[in-house]
Amino acid sequence: MLDIIIGLLMLLSAFASLQSKDLLKSGVFFVVFGFMSGLLWIRLSAPDIAMVEIILGSAITSILIFKLSRGVRDIAMKPKLWRRLWAGAGSLVLFVFLTFYLFTVREEERVGGLVFEKLSLSGVESPVTAVLLNFRGYDTLLEVGVITLAVIGILALEPKKKSYEWNDIVVWRFSKIFLPVIALFSLYITYLGAFSVGGAFQGGSLLAGGLAFLSLSGQKLPIRENPTLFLAMLSLAVFVAFAFAYALVGHGFLTYPLELSTLSIMLIEISICISTGMLLYIAIRGRL
Amino acid sequence: MKELYYLLSFLLISMSTYYFITAINFVKRLIAVNILGSGVFLFFVATARNTPSENPDPVPHALVLTGIVVAVSATAFAVSLLLHLSKQREEE
Numbered sequence: 001m002l003d004i005i006i007g008l009l010m011l012l013s014a015f016a017s018l019q020s021k022d023l024l025k026s027g028v029f030f031v032v033f034g035f036m037s038g039l040l041w042i043r044l045s046a047p048d049i050a051m052v053e054i055i056l057g058s059a060i061t062s063i064l065i066f067k068l069s070r071g072v073r074d075i076a077m078k079p080k081l082w083r084r085l086w087a088g089a090g091s092l093v094l095f096v097f098l099t100f101y102l103f104t105v106r107e108e109e110r111v112g113g114l115v116f117e118k119l120s121l122s123g124v125e126s127p128v129t130a131v132l133l134n135f136r137g138y139d140t141l142l143e144v145g146v147i148t149l150a151v152i153g154i155l156a157l158e159p160k161k162k163s164y165e166w167n168d169i170v171v172w173r174f175s176k177i178f179l180p181v182i183a184l185f186s187l188y189i190t191y192l193g194a195f196s197v198g199g200a201f202q203g204g205s206l207l208a209g210g211l212a213f214l215s216l217s218g219q220k221l222p223i224r225e226n227p228t229l230f231l232a233m234l235s236l237a238v239f240v241a242f243a244f245a246y247a248l249v250g251h252g253f254l255t256y257p258l259e260l261s262t263l264s265i266m267l268i269e270i271s272i273c274i275s276t277g278m279l280l281y282i283a284i285r286g287r288l
Numbered sequence: 289m290k291e292l293y294y295l296l297s298f299l300l301i302s303m304s305t306y307y308f309i310t311a312i313n314f315v316k317r318l319i320a321v322n323i324l325g326s327g328v329f330l331f332f333v334a335t336a337r338n339t340p341s342e343n344p345d346p347v348p349h350a351l352v353l354t355g356i357v358v359a360v361s362a363t364a365f366a367v368s369l370l371l372h373l374s375k376q377r378e379e380e
Contacts, residue, residue: 003289003292003293004292007292007293007296010300011299011300011303014300014303014304014323014326015303017319018303018307018311018316018319018320018323019307023313023315023316026315026316026319030319030322030323033323033326034326037326037329037330040330041333044293044333044336044337044344045337045344046333046336046344046349046352048349048353049329049333049349049352049356052353052356052357053356056356056357056360057322057326057356057360060360061322061360064360064363064367065315065318065319065363067367067371068315068318068367069315083309086309087305087306087310088306088310090305090309091302091303091306091309092302094301094302095298095299098298098301098302099295101294102291102294102295105290105291105294105338106338107338107340108339109339109340110336110345110347111345111347112336112339112341112345112346112347115345115346115347116343127343127346128346128349128350128353130346131346131347131349131350132350132354136347139350139351139354143357146358146361146362147357147358147361150361150362151361151364153365153368154364154365154368157368157371157372158368158371199353201353205357280360280361280364283361283364283365286368
């Protein structure tokens with residue numbers, strides 16, 4: 001019953017966000033949508049995803065969208081009737097085809113059983129962290145590469161002078177007090193990822209949320225440009241270094257030896273946490 | 289009951305596809321792509337729950353975690369591109 005209410009609220013907020021004429025309104029409804037989907041992830045027993053969704057999917061995406069709706073004046077295009085009809089028919093057909101899936105779906109044993117079977121070999125106790133950093137390490141390595149590339153693209157594109165300026169003394173005081181606490185807590189969550197709910201991306205997105213507060217106050221971190229970039233690129237370097245080091249020793253690319261696996265995963269996770277925070281901080285600020 | 293999650297994800301996917309094609313503003317399109325992504329993630333997580341065993345499957349969870357982070361970085365890059373585009377149009 002609760003799930004049905006959350007689902008209906010998700011649908012309504014998505015519709016309101018897409019339908020409203022005012023960009024500010026649709027941004028606010030998008031925050032509601034992200035929050036509701038976070039609640040639904042918890043109901044679907046996926047608390048790891050819920051943490052990332054609420055911080056990244058709703059909060060930080062909305063900050064980015066607000067930044068866009070302030071900076072962009074006139075990029076609207078004229079809608080045409082045939083285009084609307086074509087799109088409506090297409091999405092209706094898409095929906096009908098997708099609902100055919102419901103007739104074939106059934107409960108079956110999936111690849112998850114294999115993960116729980118081999119969990120003792122991975123070096124961590126949490127199955128999601130084991131999949132992310134050990135069994136499917138390639139995916140995570142490439143994911144870190146994708147975020148780094150996106151930020152390099154942003155740094156290349158941003159104009160020299162700023163088109164927008166945030167300035168708020170209350171937010172500045174708030175972030176001055178809470179940023180150290182948030183940073184410490186994000187490292188704790190990263191550490192916790194080895195045993196239960198938590199992990200590198202959860203910790204990193206929490207750190208990014210704290211740094212987003214700092215950006216919104218108009219201030220910046222008291223470190224120079226090069227160390228910030230260094231911290232942002234740290235995780236890719238650490239990840240690749242570990243992968244190649246074990247390959248050279250003879251274990252294979254991204255194959256940790258059993259006795260060192262917990263330590264390697266911990267070090268990689270902490271570097272991912274710091275880098276994700278820094279990369280998203282640069283992404284929100286636009287430039288250093 | 290489990291079918292409802294799938295139905296919700298299909299509704300989100302098809303609705304945001306329509307708005308992605310017809311929206312008159314690029315910001316709306318960006319929001320539509322994000323909602324489409326959420327629909328796909330919901331499909332994955334619903335699949336992860338659809339097992340006879342007690343624990344949900346961790347592999348789709350890890351994939352969705354990766355997907356959300358990549359979606360946010362792609363959104364950030366898209367925001368930069370659109371700001372750049374609008375600046376260029378102002379200069380013309």
